Amino acid sequence: MSVQYAQIDPKDNIIVAIQPLAKDTFVKVAGQSLLLKENIKQKHKFALHDFKVGDEIFMYGVLIGKAVLPISSGCAITIENVKHASSEYQENKEKYSWIAPDISNFKDRTFNGYHRKDGKVGTANYWLVIPLTFCENRNIDVLEGALSEKLGYETKKDFAVDTDALINQYKAGATAEELFNIPIITTKEEMSKNRVFPNVDGIKFLKHDGGCGGIRQDSETLCRLLAGYISNPNVAGATIFSLGCQNAQIEMLQNAIKDIAPNCDKPVHYLEQQQSKSERALIEEAVKHTFIGLTEANKITRQPAPLSKLVLGLECGGSDGFSGISANPALGYASDLLVALGGSPVLSEFPELNGVEQDIINRCVTEQDAKKFYNIMRAYSAAAVAVGSGFENNPSPGNIKDGLITDAMKSAGAAKKGGTSPVVEVLDYTEQVTKPGLNLLCTPGNDVESTTGLVGSGCNVVVFTTGLGTPTGNPVAPVLKMSSNTNLYERMNDIIDINAGTVITGEDTIQTMGEKILDHVISIASGETPSKAVLHGHNDFIPWKRGVSL
Known part of the structure; x- marks a missing residue:
C-alpha cells in the first residue's frame, strides 16, 4: 500500500497528504494518533495537534507561518487560518560541515561539448542576433525570416511550406494536376537534417523591450546581461543591432564584455542603423556578417x-x-x-x-x-x-x-x-x-x-x-x-x-532520482538527447529591470 501522509521533518507540526484523505480517517503519525475532522486534499497539510492564535507552524523543519485562527488537530492548514511567518536571521555565520555524496558512478564520466578558447565548454553551439534597443526588434524579425528556415533551423511552426516549389513548376509549365501532386511540406525534423551548418545548433534572436526609455541603470544591467550571453560557452559569436541614439550604447556593451569576460575573443559584429546608408544596406550587411560567422562556427565539433x-x-x-x-x-x-x-x-x-x-x-x-x-x-x-x-x-x-x-x-x-x-x-x-x-x-x-x-x-x-x-x-x-x-x-x-x-x-x-537527473543532464549536454524545450523552440528571454519583480 502506498504512503498516504508524511511528516517531512521531525520538527514539523503539520503533515502533508500524499493521497487525498477523507474526513473521519484515523491516522498515526509522529508517535501520535488522531482523527481527521475534515477532508484533506492531496498535497495539502493538516494539523498534527491543536494550535492557538499566534502559534508557530513548522514544515521542512523551519518556521513557515503562524496560526491566525484556532486550529484543531486533524484540520486542514489553509490561507484562512495560517499566515506567512519566517525566522529572523543575522549576518554572522555558524560553523558548517558537509559530507559529499558517493560519486563512484560518475567519477570517470565525460560529456561531449564545444570547447572554447577561454577554457569553458558549451553544451550547444549557437550564433546570437541581438538588438540593443526594442526599436531594432523589427529588423531582428527580418533577419530571422531571411536566415532561419533557409538554413534549416527551427521555425515557429512544426513544418515549413515550400511555396517556391510551386512557383518554379508553374513557371516551367506544370499543369494544375501536376502542381497538386508536388510535395511542399517539410517537417522540422526534415529541415534539421538539411542544415547548411550541421555543427551549429541554431541562430537565436534575443528580442526584448529594453535598452532605452527606462532608467540608465536598467540599460547598463541589460548590457551586462547581453555580455554574459555573448560570453556564455554555448555561444560562438553574435551580430548586434543598434539604432544609435538609445541609452544602451555599443560602447556600453563592449565595455561590459571586457569587464566580465576579458579573455573573450568571439566574433561580434556591430551594426548601427543611424550610420547606415539605408535599412536595406543594414539588413544586407547583417545577413552577410551572420552567414560568414556561421561558416566559422561550423568548424568546431563536440569533444569530450x-x-x-x-x-x-x-x-x-x-x-x-x-x-x-x-x-x-x-x-x-x-x-x-x-x-x-x-x-x-x-x-x-x-x-x-x-x-x-x-x-x-x-x-x-x-x-x-x-x-x-x-x-x-x-x-x-x-x-x-x-x-x-x-x-x-x-x-x-x-x-x-x-x-x-x-x-x-x-x-x-x-x-x-x-x-x-x-x-x-x-x-x-x-x-x-x-x-x-x-x-x-x-x-x-x-x-x-x-x-x-x-x-x-x-x-x-x-x-x-x-x-x-x-x-x-x-x-x-x-x-x-x-x-x-x-x-x-x-x-x-x-x-x-x-x-x-x-x-x-x-x-x-531521492538519491536514485538524483543520479537519474545527472545522467539525463549529461546526455543533454552531449547533444545525445534534446530537451523538450529545445524541440519545441521554447526560447523565453526576459531581462530583469531592477525595479522590484517578484
Missing part, C-alpha cells in the same frame, strides 16, 4: 569534457505541494553530486529563499559572502515592501491551490534544489560564475526572468522543476524540465523531460 565544466542552473516554476518533497530535493542531490565532481550548480530566485536565510548564511564558505547574501536579501525585501508588496505575496494562485499557502513554505521547498553543499560564492544579477561549487545568484522568483539571469551568468544547462507544468525554455541553454508528480508527467509528457513523481510513489529514492 570533464563534468567539472558543467555550470548547472537550478530553477523551479509552477510549484506544487510535492515539489519540495520529490523534484527539488532530488535535484539538490544531483547538485551535490556535481559539486563533488568539481562542477558548478547555481541556485537563484532570492525571494524563494525567504525563511531559510540563516541556513544559507551558515553554508557560505567566507564571511564576505555571508554578509553579501545578508545585505542583498535585506535590500531586496525592503524594495518589495517600499512598493506595497513583500515576499509574503510571492505564492501564485496555482501554488496556493496545490498546497503552498505561504512564501516560507514555498521557499523551504524551493531551497532544496541547492542540496546541502557549501556556498562558494554569492553573486548579484549578471555577475559571472567563476568558482567550482554551489553558487548563489540573485534573480527574481519569476521563472523566465530567473532562467534568463542564470544563463546570463554562465549556466550552460538548466534543470527546471515543476509541479503544475510550464513550457519555459531558453534561447541559449538547454532546459530540462522535471515534474514533481506522475500525473503531471503523464498529462504534459510533450514538454516534461523526466518524472520525479516516482519518489512520491516509492519507486525511487
